[in-house]
Amino acid sequence: MEWLREETNKLKEQNLYRKRLLREGLKDFCSNDYLALRDHPEVIEEAIKTLREYGLGSGASALVSGYTKHHKDLEDILADFKGLPCCVLFGSGYLANLGAIHALAGEGDALFSDELNHASIIDACRLSRAKLFIYKHKDYEHLEELLKKVRKDYKGCFVVSDTVFSMDGDIAHIPTLKRLCEEYECLLYLDEAHATGVLGKSGMGGLEEFGEEWEEYLVLMGTLSKALGAYGAFVCGSEALCEYLVNRARSLIFSTSLPPAVCAGARRAVEILRREVWRVEKLRELSLRLYGELKGMGFEVYYNRTPILPLMVYEEKKAVELRDALLEKGILLQAIRYPTVQKNRARLRLTVSLRYSEEDLELLKDAMKSIAPPPNP
Numbered sequence: 001m002e003w004l005r006e007e008t009n010k011l012k013e014q015n016l017y018r019k020r021l022l023r024e025g026l027k028d029f030c031s032n033d034y035l036a037l038r039d040h041p042e043v044i045e046e047a048i049k050t051l052r053e054y055g056l057g058s059g060a061s062a063l064v065s066g067y068t069k070h071h072k073d074l075e076d077i078l079a080d081f082k083g084l085p086c087c088v089l090f091g092s093g094y095l096a097n098l099g100a101i102h103a104l105a106g107e108g109d110a111l112f113s114d115e116l117n118h119a120s121i122i123d124a125c126r127l128s129r130a131k132l133f134i135y136k137h138k139d140y141e142h143l144e145e146l147l148k149k150v151r152k153d154y155k156g157c158f159v160v161s162d163t164v165f166s167m168d169g170d171i172a173h174i175p176t177l178k179r180l181c182e183e184y185e186c187l188l189y190l191d192e193a194h195a196t197g198v199l200g201k202s203g204m205g206g207l208e209e210f211g212e213e214w215e216e217y218l219v220l221m222g223t224l225s226k227a228l229g230a231y232g233a234f235v236c237g238s239e240a241l242c243e244y245l246v247n248r249a250r251s252l253i254f255s256t257s258l259p260p261a262v263c264a265g266a267r268r269a270v271e272i273l274r275r276e277v278w279r280v281e282k283l284r285e286l287s288l289r290l291y292g293e294l295k296g297m298g299f300e301v302y303y304n305r306t307p308i309l310p311l312m313v314y315e316e317k318k319a320v321e322l323r324d325a326l327l328e329k330g331i332l333l334q335a336i337r338y339p340t341v342q343k344n345r346a347r348l349r350l351t352v353s354l355r356y357s358e359e360d361l362e363l364l365k366d367a368m369k370s371i372a373p374p375p376n377p
């Protein structure tokens with residue numbers, strides 16, 4: 001097994017070695033619990049009540065006996081929240097993308113994927129036997145060029161994009177993607193993992209953000225694991241899509257369904273979000289404020305109406321050094337490096353959450369000041 005050690009050592013030499021850090025005792029500034037729903041008292045209460053009644057695990061896959069009213073109720077509220085006819089749950093966002101994209105796109109089809117899409121989409125595209133075309137990040141002229149050139153050679157056509165890009169926090173231009181998909185007769189698959197609870201006036205996601213309507217060729221995937229503070233994922237679309245996925249998505253068919261207590265807690269989180277729409281606006285205000293403060297300290301940081309604020313460092317070694325300096329001060333702010341982002345595009349991915357108190361923010365600001373770039377002469 002010497003090769004294992006050699007491979008890991010190579011990662012260390014390249015500053016690409018990863019280790020899991022125990023979160024306890026640290027102030028976490030990089031989670032995706034944007035709306036502070038994961039430990040909302042009502043969410044916890046609902047989950048505990050269901051846990052007592054159903055036990056810990058669901059016991060089987062959804063198609064065997066692992067489908068309960070808590071799964072059904074969550075699917076119904078998610079479909080309604082997203083404004084789509086139907087919704088199907090999956091075990092996680094990774095499993096949802098893998099299962100749905102693999103089930104939809106096959107041999108003889110073409111998949112068009114943004115170069116910065118999440119790893120689960122990349123893996124799903126590889127797993128499907130469709131021909132894969134990667135277009136430059138949010139470069140829809142490039143996408144159209146590709147569509148113009150090759151669309152006619154394939155049966156089915158699928159355009160896949162994150163709605164909010166997870167490591168940059170920027171937003172796909174949904175109206176343009178819709179126009180192209182209509183013109184070239186493609187299905188548009190949007191990963192709304194970081195858009196759900198974040199975009200639009202009420203956190204519905206990308207369609208609300210751009211004032212767009214759902215159309216039948218649109219599939220929206222989302223996760224429960226980020227702004228909704230739970231675990232698991234879902235794919236929304238037409239009734240026909242849901243029926244098809246239940247029959248064809250292997251990660252749904254051959255994997256145990258979500259624990260009922262998680263479904264019940266997540267349903268309560270959606271209810272809270274719908275009742276307390278102010279959370280979405282408050283998150284935006286806080287993100288903008290923090291962005292301004294970090295920019296004022298001299299960081300190269302970006303804000304795109306989302307709570308993901310990447311602080312660009314570029315060099316992997318430097319990113320690790322900065323992360324370690326912050327750890328010394330009790331702050332957890334992970335260094336994101338290749339292969340999560342491209343080489344020499346390392347960053348500290350700061351995320352904003354309603355969990356942060358003013359005291360937390362002061363702690364963060366003091367720590368960030370200590371690692372801020374020197375002022376320009």
Ligand SMILES: Cc1ncc(COP(=O)(O)O)c(C=O)c1O
Binds near residue numbers: 094162223
């Ligand atoms: C855009 C995107 N899609 C999918 C996923 C996977 O979701 P999950 O963590 O629920 O597996 C993530 C999470 O990292 C993500 O950022």
